[in-house]
Amino acid sequence: MKGFQEEYGVKVVQSNFDSMESMQAKLAAGNRYDVIFPSAQWVQKLTAANKLYPIDHSVLTNAPAIFDHYDYFADPWYDPGSAHSVPFTMYKTGIAWRKDQLGDELTGSWRDLWDDDARDHTFVLDDRDEVLGMAALLLGLPLNTSDVHELDRIVETMGTLRPYLRAFSSDDYLNLLGGDAWLQQTWSGDMAAVLWQADDPGLYGFESPSEGTPVNSDTYAIPANAEHPGTALLFIDYMLRPEVAAKNIGYIGYPMPIHGTEEVYDDLIASYPACKVTLEDLAGGHYFTGGSVESTRVRDAAYTEIKVG
The missing domain is CATH 3.40.190.10 (Periplasmic binding protein-like II)
Structure with missing residues (x-):
């Protein structure tokens, strides 16, 4: 967050929710956020309710680090074509x-x-x-x-x-x-x-x-009523930079499907292989x-x- 603010001169205001249900209630009440982090099943629900802004991958310069290397996210079950979300973490x-x-x-x-x-x-x-x-x-x-x-x-x-x-x-x-x-x-x-x-x-x-x-994945998504969807896309693209994602992986402990970050997560869990999440887990798991x-x-x-x- 700090790096994005310093580079682009944009102040980031964070709001935390104790559950996805709370997030949905806030959106339903008309509260406006530029970026949210719903889990996969909530992308499915919010898309069905027309609550998410469509995401044009062509404006995300770092999107190939995901979609050229992680085929699963090119057309995930919860968001066909990843049309309304970008993957954040896997777990x-x-x-x-x-x-x-x-x-x-x-x-x-x-x-x-x-x-x-x-x-x-x-x-x-x-x-x-x-x-x-x-x-x-x-x-x-x-x-x-x-x-x-x-x-x-x-x-x-x-x-x-x-x-x-x-x-x-x-x-x-x-x-x-x-x-x-x-x-x-x-x-x-x-x-x-x-x-x-x-x-x-x-x-x-x-x-x-x-x-x-x-198995699950959290995502980046933009609410349909976002005040600054362009800035939201800029933020998502910044977070997809491999060097930024690598720092986040080391901090939060969750793998991110971004090419060039795999070694960071593998090193983090080297002694605990049961923690590892693979695309095979996501594609064939529960x-x-x-x-x-x-x-x-x-x-x-x-x-x-x-x-x-």
């Missing part, structure tokens, strides 16, 4: 743990979250899709199921996990670094951030459970999709029931 969800408390190896299953040795030190993400998706994968159900009978099974399964849980919390890396979490459902990028911030990275492990791991109004309703209800207990 997957797994389990992080404290080796000093639980040992050097877990079993490689989502069932590891039920480890009695971590009782009251176990956290899951405070994220509807991640929680429902984790239980769905464990049970062999579709990741995005909205079948009420399958959701009942998910609620029942999560009910058996509740006695082990300290909290639902998406402050995953803070929970791990602070020692509160011995087991934490976590995003791979946040795990990488733990590794470079920890005094002793060897205390931590990360696994990709064998039942499957959700990903969250935007659902219908009814699907949203029943999934919201299931998640509320899980949290209330």
Whole structure:
């Protein structure tokens, strides 16, 4: 941000949202932002609602660093032709743990979250899709199921996990670094951030459970009501510069699909290969999709029931 401001004389004002739902509510209320960072399924939802500005790749001088090298993003499932978004980061969800408390190896299953040795030190993400998706994968159900009978099974399964849980919390890396979490459902990028911030990275492990791991990507997008879409495109193009992206990768711990930055991320996670996210993961993995109004309703209800207990 600072480099962009200094180079172009543009002041960047940041607004933070505690969830994608909050971001959507702000947009629906008419709030105006020039650039937002929706996840893949939210690009799908916002595009369907005509809330995103079309992006002309030809005006992005650094776009070839993505689209000439990462074919997946030329036509991703959530945004055909990447017509309304530009990829920002890639990540997957797994389990992080404290080796000093639980040992050097877990079993490689989502069932590891039920480890009695971590009782009251176990956290899951405070994220509807991640929680429902984790239980769905464990049970062999579709990741995005909205079948009420399958959701009942998910609620029942999560009910058996509740006695082990300290909290639902998406402050995953803070929970791990602070020692509160011995087991934490976590995003791979946040795990990488733990590794470079920890005094002793060897205390931590990360696994990709064998039942499957959700994969996702965050994006750059421009709201349809943006006041300065031209400046927004300039900002996105600046962020796509390989040297700028490399600095961001080192800071946030998430890989970016920009040619010339791969080595930075590989070095960051060299001792923790389970964190690595590949295009094969994105193309063939489990990903969250935007659902219908009814699907949203029943999934919201299931998640509320899980949290209330």
